[in-house]
Structures are given as structure tokens and as C-alpha cells.
Amino acid sequence: MLVNFLIKAPNETVNTLNKQMDLQDELKRQHHAALKYRFRRFAATKVGLTSAFLAGVTVQAGKNESGFVRKYGWLVKLFA
Known part of the structure; x- marks a missing residue:
């Protein structure tokens, strides 16, 4: 009885706490991985939308007869 009280009961508590901490660490890791994935996506x-926008501007610059657009069209093509 004394062995059970002094050794086994505290050890079970420690094991339970370790499992809870491991679960919290795994949940934090999954949360951070999900956030990183969302940020990358x-x-x-945003990069895809910007690229498509610049491509559209470049096409319009080629069609437009405006001197301003023709003057800075090379800059838009540079970014596209």
C-alpha cells in the first residue's frame, strides 16, 4: 500500500500531465503549420493576381495609342 501511494500514484499523475503537454504541443504545431500554409497560399x-493584372495592363498598353502608356509600357513589361 505504501509503495502504491508513494510511487505509483505520483507516477500516474506525471504520465497524465506528460500526455496533456504532448497533446498541447502537437495542437500548437498543427496550428502553426496551418497558419504557414494559409500565408503561403x-x-x-496575391502574386498570381498581381501578375495577371500586370499582364492585362501590358496588353492594353500595346493596344492603346496614348503616349503616356507607350512611354511607360516597358516598365509594366519589366514587372510582368
Whole structure:
């Protein structure tokens, strides 16, 4: 009985706490991984939208007869 009280009961408590801490660490890791994935996806989407916009501006610059657009069209093509 004394062995059970002094050794086994505290050891069970420690094991339970270790499992809870491991679970919290795994949940934090999954949360951070999900956030990193969302940020990468958001950045890729923004880059894709920006690239498509610049491509559209470049096409319009080639069609437009305006001197201003023709003057700075090379800059838009540089970014596209």
C-alpha cells in the first residue's frame, strides 16, 4: 500500500500531465503549420493576381495609342 501511494500514484499523475503537454504541443504545431500554409497560399494568390493584372495592363498598353502608356509600357513589361 505504501509503495502504491508513494510511487505509483505520483507516477500516474506525471504520465497524465506528460500526455496533456504532448497533446498541447502537437495542437500548437498543427496550428502553426496551418497558419504557414494559409500565408503561403495567400501570398501565392496575391502574386498570381498581381501578375495577371500586370499582364492585362501590358496588353492594353500595346493596344492603346496614348503616349503616356507607350512611354511607360516597358516598365509594366519589366514587372510582368
